Structures are given as structure tokens and as C-alpha cells.
Amino acid sequence: MNEAAIEIEINKNPKDWELMALFQQTDWAKSRTIDQVSVMLAKTDMSVCLRRSGKLLAYGRIINDGCFRGLLDDVIVDESVRGIGLGSLLMENLMQLAEPLDVLFLHARPSMLGYYVKFGFTDFDGITMVRR
Ligand SMILES: CC(C)(COP(=O)(O)OP(=O)(O)OC[C@H]1O[C@@H](n2cnc3c(N)ncnc32)[C@H](O)[C@@H]1OP(=O)(O)O)[C@@H](O)C(=O)NCCC(=O)NCCS
Numbered sequence: 694m695n696e697a698a699i700e701i702e703i704n705k706n707p708k709d710w711e712l713m714a715l716f717q718q719t720d721w722a723k724s725r726t727i728d729q730v731s732v733m734l735a736k737t738d739m740s741v742c743l744r745r746s747g748k749l750l751a752y753g754r755i756i757n758d759g760c761f762r763g764l765l766d767d768v769i770v771d772e773s774v775r776g777i778g779l780g781s782l783l784m785e786n787l788m789q790l791a792e793p794l795d796v797l798f799l800h801a802r803p804s805m806l807g808y809y810v811k812f813g814f815t816d817f818d819g820i821t822m823v824r825r
Contacts, residue, residue: 698745698746699743699744699745699750699779699782700743700744700745700747701741701742701743701782701786702741702742702743702744703740703741703786703790704738704739704740704790705740705742706734706737706740707734707742707749707752709727709730709731709734710727711749712730712734712749712752713725713727713730714749714771715749715751715752715769715771716730716767716769718769718771718772719767719769722767722769737754737756738757739754739755739756739757739763739790739791740752740753740754740755741753741754741783741786741787741790743770743779743782743783749771750770750771750774750779751769751770751771751774751779751780751782751783752767752768752769752783753765753766753767753768753769753783753784753787754766754767755787755790755791755794755797757791757794759793759794760793760794760795761794761795761796762794762795762796762798763791763794763796763797763798764797764798764799764800765787765791765797765798765799766799766800768780768783768784768787770783780808781811784811784812785812788812788813797814798817798821799814800821800823
């Protein structure tokens with residue numbers, strides 16, 4: 694990958710319509726509406742965007758309280774450019790952003806374990822629960 698051509702944006706929200714294009718490539722976010730995504734972006738202050746020639750290629754965010762807790766969420770690389778290292782570049786930048794936080798959680802499919810272990814995530818000694 695030619696990393697020099699990749700622009701890294703920290704804590705700068707993408708446009709809602711740009712993010713919709715990435716969300717539509719996932720099974721968990723494809724039904725989000727543009728109005729919901731606008732609300733989400735207005736409350737998001739920790740995020741990384743990767744772009745090439747201005748085009749949004751990857752996104753990830755950390756829902757957080759700035760000090761104690763964070764939740765890594767919506768880690769996505771555009772399907773046209775997967776497998777060339779952008780996911781790692783995205784995670785490296787997200788992990789730098791997370792440094793002030795005591796604990797960073799994430800929720801992922803078991804098949805993603807290997808991806809996140811590389812960036813220091815381990816099994817949690819406890820339980821996580823979800824209420825929908
Ligand atoms: C997961 C995702 C972000 C990885 O992005 P990517 O640009 O393809 O990743 P990279 O090319 O930087 O690969 C980084 C490493 O992760 C590994 N990897 C990539 N996808 C993986 C997966 N699904 N499971 C396990 N490891 C994976 C690669 O083999 C590579 O390993 P290496 O460093 O030993 O060579 C991308 O596939 C994606 O957007 N998937 C759809 C959305 C998604 O599932 N996000 C995660 C939600 S929990």
C-alpha cells in the first residue's frame with residue numbers, strides 16, 4: 694500500500710452521507726438512516742477517517758467519557774480496499790486516541806478475535822451483557 698497517499702483525519706467527523714456508504718457494507722449498521730447517523734455524529738468526538746484523494750475509505754470511532762471508559766465501534770474499511778493494510782492503519786490511530794482511557798471495550802463476532810488480538814485486546818475476565 695502507498696501510505697503516503699492516505700490522509701488520516703483525527704476527531705473530524707465525516708459527512709453523514711459518506712459514512713452511510715460504509716455503513717451499508719456492514720450487517721450491523723446497514724439499516725441506519727441518515728438522520729440517525731447525523732445524530733450519532735453530533736455526539737461523536739473520538740474518531741479516525743482514512744481518505745485517499747478526499748474519498749472516505751475507512752472509519753472507526755470510540756464512544757467515550759474522555760477518561761475511564763471507551764467502546765470501540767463501527768470499525769470499517771471500504772470493501773474495495775480491504776486486505777492492503779488500511780484496517781491496521783485505522784486501528785493504530787484509534788489505539789493512540791484511546792490512550793487516555795483506562796479501559797477500552799469492543800463487541801465483535803468470534804471470527805474477528807484474531808484481528809483485535811493484534812492490537813492488544815484480550816478476553817475480558819467477567820461478563821458483558823446487552824439490553825436491546
Ligand atoms: C475487518 C476490517 C476492518 C479489516 O480491514 P482490512 O483493511 O482488510 O485489514 P488489513 O488489510 O489492515 O489487515 C490487518 C490484519 O488483520 C487481518 N484480518 C483482516 N480481516 C480479518 C478478519 N475478518 N478476521 C481476522 N483477521 C482479519 C489481516 O489478515 C491482517 O493480518 P496481518 O497483519 O497478520 O497480515 C475489514 O475487513 C472490514 O471493514 N470488514 C467489514 C466490517 C467489519 O467486520 N468490521 C469489524 C467489526 S467488529
